Structure formats: structure tokens, C-alpha cells
Amino acid sequence: MGTDTTMRPSDATPATAAAAGPRGTRFGGFNGTVLGIELRRMLRNRRTIVFAMVLPAALLLSFSGQSGWRDRVGSGNVAAYVLISIALYGAALTAAAGGSMVAMERTTGWNRQLRLTPINPVAAILVKAMVALVMGACAIAVVYVVGAAQGKADMPVHLWFVCPLLTLVCTLTFAALGVFVGYIVPGENAMQIIGPGLALLSFLGGVFIPLDQYAASVREVAYWTPMYGVSEIARAPLTHELPWYAVVNAVAWFALFVAGAAWRMSRDTARA
Amino acid sequence: MATTSPHIARLAPDPSGHPAIDIVDVTKTFGDVHAVRGVDLAIEQGEIVAFLGPNGAGKSTTIDMILGLSEPTSGTVEVLGMSPRAAISHGYVSAVLQSGGLLRDITVRETVRYIGSLFPSSQPVDEVLAAAGITELADRRVGKCSGGEVQRLRFAIALLPDPRLLALDEPTTGMDVEGRRVFWNAIRRDAARGRTVLFATHYLEEADQYADRIVLMSHGRIVADGTGAQVKALAGGRTVRATLPHPDVDAIAAIAGVDSVEIRGEQVLIHSADSDAVARHLLTRTSARDIEITSEGLEQAFLNLTADHEGNG
Numbered sequence: 001m002g003t004d005t006t007m008r009p010s011d012a013t014p015a016t017a018a019a020a021g022p023r024g025t026r027f028g029g030f031n032g033t034v035l036g037i038e039l040r041r042m043l044r045n046r047r048t049i050v051f052a053m054v055l056p057a058a059l060l061l062s063f064s065g066q067s068g069w070r071d072r073v074g075s076g077n078v079a080a081y082v083l084i085s086i087a088l089y090g091a092a093l094t095a096a097a098g099g100s101m102v103a104m105e106r107t108t109g110w111n112r113q114l115r116l117t118p119i120n121p122v123a124a125i126l127v128k129a130m131v132a133l134v135m136g137a138c139a140i141a142v143v144y145v146v147g148a149a150q151g152k153a154d155m156p157v158h159l160w161f162v163c164p165l166l167t168l169v170c171t172l173t174f175a176a177l178g179v180f181v182g183y184i185v186p187g188e189n190a191m192q193i194i195g196p197g198l199a200l201l202s203f204l205g206g207v208f209i210p211l212d213q214y215a216a217s218v219r220e221v222a223y224w225t226p227m228y229g230v231s232e233i234a235r236a237p238l239t240h241e242l243p244w245y246a247v248v249n250a251v252a253w254f255a256l257f258v259a260g261a262a263w264r265m266s267r268d269t270a271r272a
Numbered sequence: 273m274a275t276t277s278p279h280i281a282r283l284a285p286d287p288s289g290h291p292a293i294d295i296v297d298v299t300k301t302f303g304d305v306h307a308v309r310g311v312d313l314a315i316e317q318g319e320i321v322a323f324l325g326p327n328g329a330g331k332s333t334t335i336d337m338i339l340g341l342s343e344p345t346s347g348t349v350e351v352l353g354m355s356p357r358a359a360i361s362h363g364y365v366s367a368v369l370q371s372g373g374l375l376r377d378i379t380v381r382e383t384v385r386y387i388g389s390l391f392p393s394s395q396p397v398d399e400v401l402a403a404a405g406i407t408e409l410a411d412r413r414v415g416k417c418s419g420g421e422v423q424r425l426r427f428a429i430a431l432l433p434d435p436r437l438l439a440l441d442e443p444t445t446g447m448d449v450e451g452r453r454v455f456w457n458a459i460r461r462d463a464a465r466g467r468t469v470l471f472a473t474h475y476l477e478e479a480d481q482y483a484d485r486i487v488l489m490s491h492g493r494i495v496a497d498g499t500g501a502q503v504k505a506l507a508g509g510r511t512v513r514a515t516l517p518h519p520d521v522d523a524i525a526a527i528a529g530v531d532s533v534e535i536r537g538e539q540v541l542i543h544s545a546d547s548d549a550v551a552r553h554l555l556t557r558t559s560a561r562d563i564e565i566t567s568e569g570l571e572q573a574f575l576n577l578t579a580d581h582e583g584n585g
């Protein structure tokens with residue numbers, strides 16, 4: 001190749017820098033190129049798209065035949081309650097899938113490759129968190145758009161924005177869960193556990209069916225499961241109900257999963 | 273972006289000449305395993321050095337420490353007068369690693385863009401693709417590339433920061449003949465402009481052909497350091513094995529060309545550059561029988577070289 005790759009001293013011309021694309025490590029390597037490629041990776045993954053976008057929307061449509069759909073709940077109706085719940089489920093699943101991908105690529109040595117670049121480890125994790133949030137937001141948006149088109153959900157206009165935002169914050173817990181599980185169950189198998197596992201936890205945590213319809217003994221267990229707290233929080237603006245133990249539940253599981261993910265990640269880094 | 277580049281542009285190579293690599297009394301242990309047992313090594317800027325040794329010799333561990341991927345248990349490693357991590361942050365050092373995992377679900381070009389965006393200043397994507405000979409693979413998914421193609425992609429990535437030091441761990445693994453040719457041509461072209469290259473290999477031939485200097489490593493130590501010719505002389509030779517009770521070790525060791533004599537019960541193993549002289553001695557002056565002469569692979573030569581340093585340990 002005849003082009004110039006000589007050892008260049010400090011005279012990198014603006015032209016060269018511009019041709020080379022977006023540059024600069026001002027944010028520790030957090031840049032648009034990386035974010036764009038990471039997002040495209042997620043969108044290319046058919047399994048993620050089915051789990052994150054298609055499945056929750058289909059779930060919402062299939063629930064809509066139920067009786068009592070228009071009964072009042074708090075400041076809205078049951079349809080709105082179900083809408084919020086299913087959006088949470090979809091976003092949690094998407095975030096967990098993204099998290100397990102992080103673990104997978106780290107165990108295959110991608111982080112070693114990144115460590116040969118100036119990227120800051122914190123920036124690397126921030127990129128992943130951003131991607132998880134964007135994908136979670138997409139999953140939520142799909143469910144809300146389908147719900148709005150369906151026209152059965154009824155709640156005050158501001159809740160159409162407040163509830164999805166709360167849901168998005170809650171999905172961070174499941175991004176951390178995904179990282180944690182991804183380390184413990186390496187490779188593609190992580191999603192085989194996370195998929196059914198989250199569905200089970202969602203039923204148990206009262207995401208799909210309100211807990212007061214369960215037997216008391218089941219309810220006692222449900223209060224301790226990770227989906228319970230976040231689902232109560234996501235629906236609180238609608239129901240005007242938020243037991244203190246639901247908040248404790250959400251915070252505790254968030255802390256636990258983040259600690260677990262950080263623990264596995266630091267062990268992994270030490271080994272590299 | 274362009275306005276910021278003058279501030280973060282790389283410095284000219286230091287004319288006062290820090291060594292490209294300066295390793296002082298470095299050891300590295302993993303639990304009970306002593307991967308590196310006391311290495312001193314200085315490599316000047318512009319040298320092409322082969323790190324030669326069998327698997328498990330400590331080559332990869334040493335390269336990891338040069339790249340700041342792991343910390344020495346004791347001793348110091350400096351790269352261009354600074355810590356390995358600082359040198360990487362400046363884009364002065366890059367590497368092709370055996371174990372560097374790539375993302376399988378993005379394309380070759382996306383991989384290069386991804387890594388390139390992380391450096392303060394990097395070569396244009398198309399240039400490094402061409403230099404590594406993978407322009408026509410640009411839109412292929414990494415997961416669909418062969419081992420040799422992935423290795424060339426790793427090389428393209430390593431060229432991105434236009435490094436002053438390039439460390440290569442078994443760089444041509446999986447490459448076909450054409451791939452090797454393109455690869456080494458690119459390496460030599462850049463080396464001619466002053467880039468320092470350190471590559472690990474277990475092929476004596478590859479080391480001899482492309483390096484100015486060969487550093488021979490075995491069992492975590494440097495056992496030889498010199499030109500290709502010097503190391504080849506060490507690695508040559510044959511082993512003569514014979515049954516000979518109570519041999520006169522001193523007399524055997526005095527034969528021209530003999531560099532080691534080992535007694536195993538009634539067996540004597542003699543390593544020599546001139547096996548004929550040894551055989552003649554054994555047959556005419558001793559009661560030796562069952563004489564076997566074997567020429568040894570490089571692997572065995574390494575073991576012989578190391579045996580002197582290791583004793584029975």
C-alpha cells in the first residue's frame with residue numbers, strides 16, 4: 001500500500017483527522033461511533049427483536065379479550081394497568097438480554113481487545129448501560145404505541161409519559177441481572193434461562209395478574225421476588241398505591257444484582 | 273473534532289532514545305505457577321525482535337505485561353520510558369493477541385471503525401484494511417471469517433494508532449501462505465520506517481527470517497539472546513544415547529561440540545553439535561553399546577538449553 005502510514009509526529013493535519021472520522025477520547029472513549037455500532041448490533045439480533053418488541057406487543061393484544069378490561073383502577077382502567085405491566089416485562093427482558101451479551105463478550109476476550117485502546121473501563125460500561133436503556137426504551141415504546149392504537153387503555157395524559165419513564169429506570173435492575181447471569185451461565189445459554197426465568201418471576205411478582213388474586217401463601221413469597229417491587233413502582237402513578245416494602249424490594253434487588261455483576265466483572269478483569 | 277486534534281496529537285519519537293521496551297528483573301506467578309522467573313530485557317527503538325520458545329515458555333505472559341494487561345509480581349516494565357498503560361493511552365503501543373476476542377456479529381469494517389474511534393488519532397479505516405490485505409472482506413461479519421482472516425483483522429486493528437511498538441503474539445496462526453506474505457511484507461515496510469516490532473513465535477524459521485534479534489525463552493527465563501545464526505547454532509545438534517555404566521563424564525564433555533552430558537542410570541545422553549565425534553569416541557574408547565543418534569526438534573533443543581538453567585528443578 002502506497003498510502004501514508006509513516007510515524008507521524010505532532011503534525012496530524014485537520015484534513016487527516018476529519019477523514020479518519022469522529023475522534024477524541026475526551027469522554028474516555030464514549031463516542032457516537034461506538035454507540036451507533038452497539039445499537040445496530042442489538043437491532044440485528046433477531047432473537048432480541050422478537051423478545052423485546054414482538055412478544056410484549058403480542059402479549060398485550062392477546063390479553064385484550066379479557067372481561068373486566070374496562071374496570072377502573074386508580075386514575076385509569078385495567079387496560080392501562082396491563083399496558084404498564086407488559087411494557088415493564090418487555091423492557092426488563094430486553095435489558096437482561098443486553099446485559100447477558102456484555103458478559104458473553106467479556107468472557108470471549110473482547111475486553112482484552114478494548115484494554116489495548118485508551119477507552120476508560122467506566123466509559124465502556126456507560127456505553128453498555130446507554131445501549132440497554134435505549135433498547136429498553138424501544139421495547140417500552142412499542143408496547144405503548146400498540147396500546148394507544150388499540151385504544152382501550154385509559155389514564156390521564158401525563159401518565160403516558162411518567163409511567164414509561166419510571167419503567168425505564170426500573171429496567172436497569174434487569175440489565176445488571178443480565179450481566180450477572182451472563183457470567184454464571186456463559187454463552188448463548190444465558191438467554192435460555194433469562195427468558196423463562198423472567199416470565200416466571202413476572203407471574204410470581206404480580207406483573208401479569210394482580211397479587212390479590214393469589215392465595216395468601218403464594219403472595220407471601222411473591223413479596224420477596226425481584227419483579228414485585230419494580231412493577232408496583234411502575235404502576236404507582238396509576239394505582240396511587242405504593243407499599244413501603246415494594247420500594248425496599250426494588251432497591252434491594254437492584255443493589256444485589258449490581259453487586260453481583262460488579263463482583264463477577266472484577267474477577268474477570270483480574271484474571272485477564 | 274478537527275479543532276481538538278492538534279492538542280491530542282502524538283509526540284515525535286523521543287530522540288534521546290528511551291528503549292522501546294525495558295524489562296527489569298520481572299517475575300510473574302499465578303498461584304503456584306511461576307510463569308516468568310526473572311527476566312531482564314531491553315529492546316531499542318526500531319529493532320525487530322522475535323520472542324522464540326515452546327508453548328508455556330512465558331512468552332505470552334511477558335507480552336501481556338508489556339501491554340499492561342497484567343502486572344508483574346515483581347520487577348518493572350517500561351515502554352518508551354513510561355508505564356505500559358500510559359503508552360497504550362497515547363496510542364504508542366498496539367498488539368495482535370492470540371486471545372483478543374472480537375465481536376462476531378459486526379462486520380470487519382465496523383470492528384475497525386469501533387476500535388479506531390477509541391484512539392485520539394488513528395489511521396483511516398480504508399488504509400489499515402488495505403495494509404492488512406482485507407479490503408475485500410470489509411463487509412463480512414467477523415463470525416464468518418476464517419482464522420487467518422480474523423488474524424489479519426487483528427493486525428488491521430493493531431495498525432490503527434500507527435504505533436511505535438507493535439507486539440505480536442503468534443501473529444500468523446491460521447494464515448495461509450499468501451496471508452503470511454502480505455502480513456510480513458507490511459511488517460517489514462513499517463519497520464523500515466522505525467517501528468519497533470516484537471513478535472512471539474515457536475517457529476525458529478519464522479524468527480530467523482524476519483527478526484534482527486532472537487530472544488529465546490524457556491520455562492520463564494531468557495536462555496539465549498542473539499542473532500538468528502547464533503540461536504540456530506544453539507538449537508542445532510543431535511542427541512547420542514548409549515548404555516554405558518560408569519562413564520567418564522569429563523572425557524565425554526571434552527569432545528568438541530558436546531554441550532551437555534546427562535546420566536540416567538546406565539544410560540548416558542550426550543547432546544552435541546558433532547554427533548559423529550561422540551559416536552566415534554564411544555565406540556572406540558569405551559564399552560558403550562546400544563548407541564542411538566537422534567536429531568532433535570527445536571522443542572528438544574529448547575529443553576536442552578533450559579536444562580542447564582533449571583538443574584533438577
